[in-house]
Amino acid sequence: MIRTFRAARRERRAAPPGNGRRIRLDSVTPPLYRRRVQDMISARGLIKRYGDHTAVDGIDINVPKGQAFGFLGPNGAGKSTTMRMIGCVSPPTAGELRILGMDAATDGARIRARLGVVPQDDTLDTELNLLENLVIYARYFGIRYKVARERARELLDFVQLSDRAESKVEDLSGGMRRRLTIARSLINEPELVMLDEPTTGLDPQARHLVWERLFRLKQRGVTLVLTTHYMDEAEQLCDRLVVMDGGRIAAEGTPRQLIEAHVTREVVELRFNTEDHGTIAEKLDGTAQRVEVLPDRVLLYTDDGESTVAEVHGRGLQPASVLERRATLEDVFLRLTGRTLVD
Amino acid sequence: MTTVSENVESPSRATGSGALHAFEHWLLNYRRTWHGSVFSGFLLPLLFILGLGMAVGGYVNGSDAIGGADYVAFIAPGLLASTAFQIATGELTWPVYAATRWGSQYKAMQASPLTNDDILNGHLLYALFRAAVSAVVFFLVMAAFGLLDSPLAPLAILAAMLTALASIGAVYAISMSVKNESALSIVHRFGILPLTLFSAVFFPLDQLPLAIRPLAWISPVWHGVELSRASTLGVAPPWPWLAHLAVLVVWAVGGWMFARAALAKRLKV
Incomplete structure (x- = not known):
């Protein structure tokens, strides 16, 4: 049975502090001895400098398979820069970064082939319709037209935009564009989906719809990495998160652990x-x-x-x-x- | 559920098909406007041949300067090459500028397995494709007017494509590098237009003062125009054809390298 997002939240709220979340966490966190092999992302001393400005200042992260991992922090904390490095678009200035077991510095294209990316600003082609946006994006991954069209239909259904398949992107609301971008990020059936501020600028209803879809993905075992400056979003979606400030990691843990440890x-x-x-x-x-x-x-x-x-x-x-x-x-x-x- | 590898045409990056996939993006956008562009592709040569060729031709036909050739037959191959040049470079001014600054097509491609080279080559391929369509259409119009005097005439299409190939890299690099869009108007007015006017399309190069002829010698358009004209008229080009070809190749390779550097600089984050 598929547990809905809202039902899950009700359960969490009803449960004694920490309980519900810990049980789910244990089920997705692999045993320690396997963790190193299973890590989807592993960063050591990751640094990104732009001239004199250090945007990311030596961070270490490990994201195991199946986890929903969050970067929480205000604007300018270095979240998006970290995401661009993990997305193999921006090369790190220093440090080690391995994604899906490959080196981000040398295997960029091969890593990107297996990632789903939802950038902060929707990078949709506003002149194409929804279906075309998904199909042409699939082609970048070398996915055959027939398969691309099938998947595009399925994904439009998944993000509840099937009835708008032939509409132009410019006619969509902000929430719909966000959902379309999420659908597009799934076209290559990625093992790891990166979401940079998935609900910034959306109204509450649109946010909940996005959260619910992301929760479904999580249930399917997809590893999610997201940035947010909304603490409720982090609490809703993240199994584990790091608090970033000024390019550094200020704290790390499950939302419950962080609250227990610091307040x-x-x-x-x-x-x-x-x-x-x-x-x-x-x-x-x-x-x-x-x-x-x-x-x-x-x-x-x-x-x-x-x-x-x-x-x-x-x-x-x-x-x-x-x-x-x-x-x-x-x-x-x-x-x-x-x-x-x-x- | 099928696995990824079964559905992917090119699991290996070594196949180099990434540029074709980027090219498909521009082709998909072109699908909306292709009717219009093919129509204008017919109209443009018609207007030139009727307006310039027939009318101006009335004054200059049989002139020694053009080797006694029919004026229409003289300018048509030049127009074939210069049109391919204009169409290809036109595709790479505002669209290239917009792709990284107004639109987000490049950003979307960057997040995918496509490399910078794929993104660049895909866009260049599209410009060449547009040039090829216009060259073929132009060639057909020339054939309809009986302007092909040599069995080697189809080589003129190749000459036109070489003209386009020699120019696209440089124009791409400029469009990618300029600070603001008004610079693109300058590229059109003081780059693309004069290159068309002073590259022996409408009159033989020796009609120009000796002092400014070297400008044509380094222009990719002049070399393309001469090769095109040699093909349709069945005459020898002014320089050995290998020399013309060499200049075009130098432009093509150099331009591509500049374009590559300009793109890398622009996409660096």
């Missing part, structure tokens, strides 16, 4: 109307394990939100709004870098 279980968000947040911080001292003052709100990191809120009120403070919530990757990012993900 508390719960967060209380307070907003105050009148008073200066600076003086508020002193008054809040000791109500939680950590107090983070942002320009617009104060975050209290605590393992027990309820008693923290009670303590705040007990001290006679009157916040304009109080929000108790579970800690997210956004909090992890804030903790690690001192900045928010999306400004």
Whole structure:
């Protein structure tokens, strides 16, 4: 039975923290002794410099087969540069990069033949219709016309665009273009699909549709590597992720591990109307394990939100709004870098 | 489910079919406009032959300067070569500029197994294909007007293709390198047009002052035009035909190397 994306999310939410995800992770992570052979991507000391600017500053990554691996970070963190290096479009300045067991520096074309790539900007041919876009892309891979047309039809069906097969790309909405780009990336039946910000700029409904399709791919055993600056996207899709900042990896783990390692279980968000947040911080001292003052709100990191809120009120403070919530990757990012993900 | 290798024509990169696959992309785009281009392919030589050949020919026919030949028969092979040159280079100005800056065709190809050389050669092949279509059409119109005076006349198509081949690399390199699109208008006005006018298409080269003749000698168009004319009129070209051929080959190889370097620079990320 195919478990839908939403159902999976409901299960995850209902399950005790960490549980649901860990079980699935174990099932896709190969035993340690096989991991080296099975790694789809393996990078050691990967560096990319543009003149004086170092975009990627010595990162190590391992992505085992079947995993959904994410690069989380703000714009300019080096995510897209890393993706271009893995996609064998941009040669690394230094370091070792092996993809599908081959050397990115020498086997670029052979590696690209087995990759699916969804670039940040859709690189569709707007003058061709949807079917033609897929078929001609298949030809770049040397796939026979007959097979290309069959696959194109199937993939349009997969991304729910069959009824638009003969439409021109320029008539499509942003979400539809994104889905078409995803369909195109699958034309060569890749073992590894790279998605650079798959849902940036899409409305919530379009995002969910993309997520659901990506989740299906994951279920089929396709290895996914994606970049995002949306922490909810990372939580939804990634088995494991790295937090990137300034070209380096700031932390690595499953979303749950990252949250457990770097922040508390719960967060209380307070907003105050009148008073200066600076003086508020002193008054809040000791109500939680950590107090983070942002320009617009104060975050209290605590393992027990309820008693923290009670303590705040007990001290006679009157916040304009109080929000108790579970800690997210956004909090992890804030903790690690001192900045928010999306400004 | 079938495996990838069963459905792939060229699992090995050594077959070099990548350029053909890139060429198919441009061919697919051409499918939308081919009716128009074939029609204009007929119309252009007709207008030239009727307008210039017949009208201007009335004044100059039998002139010693053109060796006593019929003026239409004199300019037609020149036009054949220069049209192939214009069509091929025209395909490589704005389209090449656009492919890396406005459109995303090259970016899409880059993500695939195609190499930079495949991308380059695919685009050049398309320009040659367009030139070939126009050359064949032009040749047929010439035949219809009885302008082929030699059994070697079909070689004129080859001469026209060589003219195109000699020019495409250089034009591609320029279009890929220019900073802004207004530079492309300059290429047309001060490159492609004068090359057509001063390469002995409409008058023999010795009508030009000696001082500017060397410009024609280094022009790929002049050498192509002379080979084309030699083929249809059945006369000897001004230089040994091997010398004409050598200049064209130098242009073709040099141009391709420049184009390759320009593309690599542009696509470097």
